[in-house]
Amino acid sequence: MDYFLSEEQQMIVDIAKQITDERIIPNRAELDETHGFPREILGEMAQADLFGVPIPEEYGGFGGGCFDIVLAVEQLGRGCIGIGTAFAANFLGAYPILLSGSEELKQKYLPEIASGRKFAAFGLTEANAGSDASGIQTTAYLDGDEWVLNGTKQWITNGGEAQVYSVVAMTDRSRGARGATMFVVEEGDPGFSCGPKERKMGIRASSTTELIFKDCRIPKDRVIGRQGSGFITVMKTLDLSRPGIAALGVGLAQGALDMAASYAKQRKQFGKPVIAFQAVQHMLADMAIGVESARSLVYSAAKHIQAHPRDMSKASAICKTYATDVAMKVATDAVQVMGGYGYMCEYPAEKMMRDAKILQIYEGTNQVQRNVIGQELNKEYSS
Numbered sequence: 363m364d365y366f367l368s369e370e371q372q373m374i375v376d377i378a379k380q381i382t383d384e385r386i387i388p389n390r391a392e393l394d395e396t397h398g399f400p401r402e403i404l405g406e407m408a409q410a411d412l413f414g415v416p417i418p419e420e421y422g423g424f425g426g427g428c429f430d431i432v433l434a435v436e437q438l439g440r441g442c443i444g445i446g447t448a449f450a451a452n453f454l455g456a457y458p459i460l461l462s463g464s465e466e467l468k469q470k471y472l473p474e475i476a477s478g479r480k481f482a483a484f485g486l487t488e489a490n491a492g493s494d495a496s497g498i499q500t501t502a503y504l505d506g507d508e509w510v511l512n513g514t515k516q517w518i519t520n521g522g523e524a525q526v527y528s529v530v531a532m533t534d535r536s537r538g539a540r541g542a543t544m545f546v547v548e549e550g551d552p553g554f555s556c557g558p559k560e561r562k563m564g565i566r567a568s569s570t571t572e573l574i575f576k577d578c579r580i581p582k583d584r585v586i587g588r589q590g591s592g593f594i595t596v597m598k599t600l601d602l603s604r605p606g607i608a609a610l611g612v613g614l615a616q617g618a619l620d621m622a623a624s625y626a627k628q629r630k631q632f633g634k635p636v637i638a639f640q641a642v643q644h645m646l647a648d649m650a651i652g653v654e655s656a657r658s659l660v661y662s663a664a665k666h667i668q669a670h671p672r673d674m675s676k677a678s679a680i681c682k683t684y685a686t687d688v689a690m691k692v693a694t695d696a697v698q699v700m701g702g703y704g705y706m707c708e709y710p711a712e713k714m715m716r717d718a719k720i721l722q723i724y725e726g727t728n729q730v731q732r733n734v735i736g737q738e739l740n741k742e743y744s745s
């Protein structure tokens with residue numbers, strides 16, 4: 363389908379597509395097998411200015427919005443959502459600074475992230491605080507001119523690879539959800555370290571580690587926004603970022619459909635290509651319906667979010683939930699269309715199926731997204 367992209371938007375797609383075809387697809391199997399971090403490929407994305415896409419021009423970026431970054435991320439997702447995740451997590455780290463940071467913080471960090479000179483990460487989750495983020499135990503207190511952080515974040519994408527970490531900590535427990543504050547922690551800050559890389563079912567090209575704060579001291583001005591506004595910034599950040607996860611889902615589903623359809627054309631059984639069997643055609647047709655409807659929804663949601671930054675939650679949750687459920691189903695069906703070959707590591711279908719699962723879990727599980735949509739509907743229909 364033609365989505366009538368502008369010249370600039372088509373250019374973003376073309377650049378991301380070229381990197382995906384020439385660099386990601388040929389290297390994804392090895393990075394998956396070795397849990398290797400795609401440093402070189404990310405470097406090439408930086409050279410192609412992809413890191414600057416959603417960062418305003420005054421901070422060295424391209425000045426695009428949610429829709430522009432969705433276009434880039436979708437292409438990367440078609441190749442490997444592990445590499446796509448390593449890329450997209452930079453914005454999860456940058457958005458708190460962009461949305462709530464002081465001018466000084468923006469000037470200091472955003473140009474470095476936009477150029478890809480520094481990688482960023484976002485630290486919210488802890489061992490006992492996943493969906494219920496209000497349960498975080500990491501604390502921060504002011505000691506003279508420094509904040510002192512203590513606690514451990516868990517499963518943080520780009521952990522150990524990033525230089526800039528946007529982190530949430532409780533600064534006043536008595537205030538509950540209003541007692542959390544966000545900070546920028548830098549690689550090398552005293553008292554800050556990362557745990558070993560987690561071993562994962564999928565998205566193995568992305569690094570996932572703990573962030574460990576032991577009397578970690580950072581300057582007073584590294585606070586992001588007002589003290590106590592941490593969870594508001596967290597929620598806005600995730601609302602803005604989730605269409606990117608949805609776009610990874612659209613890309614992965616497109617990649618799985620492409621592979622399954624071309625396999626079905628060349629695989630012969632009973633004297634004909636298996637695509638000649640209506641049962642196979644119908645599976646492919648349902649996959650195509652899923653991909654195209656998810657893409658249309660994600661594009662519309664991203665445009666809505668770009669135009670209405672104060673009304674992001676429902677559109678963001680709807681597109682994340684739908685597109686990632688489609689990705690899981692299409693990836694599973696691609697394996698089915700390919701039969702036993704789909705199950706073998708020789709083809710990327712099994713990796714896509716393993717990878718797809720995370721999309722329904724991180725940045726808020728799809729159950730929790732349905733809660734968000736339900737709560738928004740409850741508000742809308744209360745009057």
Ligand SMILES: Cc1cc2nc3c(=O)[nH]c(=O)nc-3n(C[C@H](O)[C@H](O)[C@H](O)COP(=O)(O)OP(=O)(O)OC[C@H]3O[C@@H](n4cnc5c(N)ncnc54)[C@H](O)[C@@H]3O)c2cc1C
Nearest residue numbers: 484485486487492493517518519723724725726727729730
């Ligand atoms: C590979 C990976 C990368 C990640 N990257 C990051 C990152 O960069 N930064 C970061 O901060 N976090 C990150 N996370 C954490 C991720 O966002 C959480 O795993 C996710 O929010 C879910 O939390 P949980 O795993 O603790 O699940 P839990 O909250 O323990 O949920 C368990 C189950 O209960 C369900 N459930 C929980 N509460 C409800 C409810 N109220 N209603 C209905 N169902 C509910 C969930 O849907 C799920 O099925 C990452 C996780 C992974 C696995």
